[in-house]
Amino acid sequence: MSGSLRTWLLDEAPHSRGQARAGAFYRQWLAFRQNGLAMLGLSIVLGLVLVAIFAPLLAPYGPSAQDLDFRLQPPSQRHWLGTDELGRDILSRIIYGARITLGIVLLVVATVAPVGLAVGTLAGYFGGWVDAVLMRITDVFLAFPRLILALAFVAALKPGIENAVLAIALTTWPPYARLARAETLVVRKADYIAAVQAQGASGLRIVLRHVAPMCVSSTIVRMTLDMAGIILTAAGLGFLGLGAQPPxxxxxxxxxxxxxxxxDQWWVAAMPGIAIFVVSLGFNLLGDGLRDVLDPKRE
Amino acid sequence: MMEKPLVAIEDLHVTFRTRTRDVAAVRGVSLTMGKEKIGIVGESGSGKSVTGRALLGLTPPTGEVRAKRLEFDGQDLRGLDPAGWRHLRGRRMAMVMQDPKFSLNPVMTVGQQIGEAYRTHVKAGRAEARDKALAVLEAVRIRDPGRVYDLYPHEVSGGMGQRAMIAMMLVAEPDLLIADEPTSALDVTVQMQVLAILDELVSRRGMGLIFVSHDLDLVAAFCDRVLVMYGGRVVETLKASELAGAKHPYTRGLLDCVPRLDRAQRELAVLTRDPAWLDGR
Amino acid sequence: MILSAENLGVEFTGLKAVDGASFSVARGESYGLVGESGSGKSTVLRALAGLIGNWTGTIRFDGRELAHDRDRGFYARVQMVFQDPYGSLHPRQTVDRALAEPLAIHNMDRREARIEKALEEVGLGHGFRFRYPHQLSGGQRQRVAIARALIVEPEMLLLDEPTSALDVSIQAEVLNLLDALRRAHNLTFVMVSHNLAVVAHMCARLAVMNRGKIVEEMDTDALRRGEAKDPYTRRLMAASRGYDRKLAESFKTLD
Structure with a gap:
């Protein structure tokens, strides 16, 4: 990085909104960079994203290309991670599988985080009957066992990755609502919230613009730490035949x-297992690092 | 005349290392004191608290303490091991902090904590510790020590909590008490009472006291000598009785910028900081 | 009288935090409420600001009786500055954002110019505009809080211990600033503090509160002349003069 950009980013008196934001971000990045394990986690997650994006370029074979003459081959020069019972290249399948894993991750994030944040902050800020109603709904969803709900979904609809994600999302958001509510209860007593109240701001404006941003970082951290569990659940559903369907x-x-x-052919099951393990580990390490950097109590 | 000083500090430096730069919080402070009341006054960031904590070995791990001399009762404190510190802290030197709410253990009664503090330093049975605790509670003028003994910290008022804290620090009869803004969280009238108790105990028991505060008037009315700190250095040392004759512009500025009850002013004097003060006048 | 409170009461779970407080403030006046912790002085201010909802009695502002819920029009005329400059600024928002927020709430025009002017007025200037609170000192933060209150051009400021968290030299600067702004904009101040000397310096008239009640109301000049009658006021005055062992021992303990 050039020296002038660094000076610009670390300027104690920024000259524009953009510079202020970039500078704050850069400082967090500097703190994050100190943590070696978190950087390892970040590289794993970035790796997953890159592999998913460039799957067609990286994979030596198609994900469903069968070669029945080369069934259940051990890892070799030709097939680095061996082949499965239909002669498909396991490496290529894992590379394409990264897209599915990333898709699950994105879908769950896109549904769980906003719902959890909205429910939690509204309940926490307004209290009273709003709180009672929203939190009882949360309790209802919290009471569903994840796999049983997934089973019910699959029985009612049809087995498939979309329904698996739906089931995961429906059972994942309640803890986020509780987390956001707990944080909101602390934040709403802060003087800076009283200050916007005394400026005449409406309740909704306060929640959206002043309370919710304080809950975002803990949501991100929890999300990252949960990601391993979500990937494992999706894989578990796939394993039970309720999630993604062959091929x-x-x-x-x-x-x-x-x-x-x-x-006899351990690599067929072990290689995707290792992939799940590495990606889960990556998310966990990343989450730990983010928690250290983003924790509002650190300030 | 030249008796062994209780505390001897010469050229004390405390530097904190952060990711981006080193911050010199204390830069060359020297102090020699006997069993007297010394005030260290300064504004936030002047290094007054850091000085007090360095003497107790309570500098956080990011800070580095250097000194030509750092002695307590003839014992060199530089490079003292944790066991050595444990032997000194509480037993021979003690500290009272600003807010009793954060210094008292919330799940033990006030009396138990004082008894526990006593038994940490002196071999004593429970009954003896209890008697001792009741005695010091009485010494800090708590009227019904038996009742307060059984109260939890959240059940006592700020003033009483601070007196309990002082009682806890005094129970092992230390030779030096370091009080870091011990009354700043208290109301003025309560503050007066707590100070009176400290005053009495220090003169009666013959302890040394280092009183760290931002309030120059208060410190001057309370202590024998006053060290005025600015930017990690002592800019002026005064006899408390000679405060009115303070020469350093910073000390004068601190005295002048406070609104007074006895005279009305349109505008308060503002302290103009001279960068030269940072290099020691 | 621009503001008056009659028989104001606030009760928190059985405890009377404010008990029958009555006072009134003239337009352009600076009025002080003094008391120690638990006296109810800050609670009075929060009731005036509409930040607590369970008060009883009557509060009038500019001739109209105020409801428990305040509309935006009220906040365009009455703004508040809080005690702790470390807590009253949003830790994730720049100074710019903090100043833009009241302008957005009150739909005000020429926002760019107003923000620059407000910063100028509190002596900060453009260089501070895009900083985060953690990049500011305590005094600078309090200046930002004052700019934020003034940017909507209110008639009245409610000041809750505006300098008690600051060093004395910074306190002098902030008090001078507040005084200058009051005269420049013809503002009305209601100021709460535990520090008798600070209130006496800033206000022409003051009320002393103890345990939820106003025990005495008087002119500052009379206070300075030692004409306070109530024993609590006298004791507060004595304690404010500085440490005196004999005096301290004369106080009965409050156990």
Missing amino acids: SPEWGAMISSGRRFLL
Whole structure:
């Protein structure tokens, strides 16, 4: 990085909104960079994203390209991670599977975070009957066992990755609502909230512009730490045959079909297992690092 | 005349290392004191609290303490190991902090904590510790020590909590008490009472007292000598009785900028900071 | 009289925080409320500002009786400055954002010019506009809080211990600033403080509160001449003069 950009970013008296924001971000990045494990987590997650984006370029074979002459081959020069029972290249399937995993991650984030934040901050800020109604709804959803709900969904609709994600999202948001509510209860007593009240701001404006931003960082941290669990649940559903369906190269489904050969051709189940393990670990390390940097109590 | 000083500090430096730069919080402070009341006065960031804490070995790990001399009762404190500090802290030197709410353990009664503090330093049975605790509670003029003994910290008022805190620090009869803004969180009338108690205890027991505060008038009325700190240095040392004759413009500025009850002014004097003060006048 | 409170009461779970307080403030006047912690002085101010909803009695502003819920029009005329400059600014918002918010709430025009002018008026200038609160000192933060209150051009400022968290030299600067702004904009101040000398310096008239009640109301000049009659006021005055061991021992303990 050039010296002048660094000076611009670390300027104690920024000259524009953009510079102020970039500077604050850069300072957090400097703090984050100190944490080696978190950087490892970040590289794993970035790796997952890149692999998913460039899957067609990176994969040596198509994800469903069968070569029945080369069934259940051990890892070799030709197939780095071996082949499965239909002669498909496991490496290529894992690479394409990254797209599915990333898709699950994005879908869950896009549904869970806004819903949880909205419910939690509204309940926490307004209190009274708003709080009672919203939190009882949250309790209802919290009471659903995740896998049973997924089973019910699949039975009612049809097995597939979309329904699995739906089931995961429906059972994942309540803890976020509770987290956001707990933070809101603290934040709403702060003087800076009283200050905007005394400026005449409406309740909704205060929640959206002043309270919610204070809850975002803990939501991001919790989301990242939960991501491993979400990926594992999606894989678990795939393994049970309730999530992604063959021939989709979803990692859980791959383990499921590979388990028949576990003793003699271990790589068929082990390779996607390792992929799940590494990505989950990456999200956890990233989450730990983010918690250290974003924790509002640190300031 | 030249008896062994209770505290001898020479050229004390405390530097905090942060990610981006080093911050010199204390830069060359020297102090020699006997069993007297010393006030250290300054505004936030002057290094007054850091000085007090360095003497107690309570500098956070990011801070580095250097000194030509750092002695307590003839013992060199530089490079003292944790066991050595434990032996000194509480037993021979103690500290009273600003807010009793954060210094008292919320799940133990006031009396238990005082008894516990006593038993940490002196071999004593429970009954003896209890008697001792009741005695010091009485010494800090709590009228019904038996009742207060059984109260939890959240059940006592700020003034009483601070007196309980002082009682806890005094129970092992230390030779030096460091009080860091001990009354700043209290109302003025309560503040007076707490100070009177400290005053009495210090003169009766013959302790040394280092009183760290931002309030120059208060410190001058209370202590024998006053050190005025600015930017990590002592800019002026005064006998408390000679405060009116303070020479340094910073000390004068501090005295002048406070609104007074006895005279009306249209505008308050404003302290103009001279960068030269940072280099020691 | 621009503001008056009659028989104001606030009760928190059985405790009477404010008990029958009555006072009135003339337009352009600076009025002080003095008391120690728990005296109810800040609660009075918060009731005036509409920040607590369970007060009883009557509050009149500019001849109209105020309801518990205030409309935006009220806040365009009455603004508040809080005690703790470390707590009253949003930690994730720049000075610019803090100043733009009241302008957005009150739909005011020429926002760019107003923000620059407000910063100028409190002696900060453009260089501070895009900083975050953690990049400012306590005195600078309080200046931002004052700019934020003044930017909507109110007639009255409610000041809740505006300098008690600041060093004395910074306190002098902020008090001078407030006084200058009051005269420049013909503002009415209601100021709460535990510091008798600060209130005496800033206000022409003051009320002393103890345990929820106003025990005495008087002119500052009379106070300075030692004409206070109430024993609590006299004691507060004595304590404010500085430490005196004999005096301190004369106080009965409040256990």
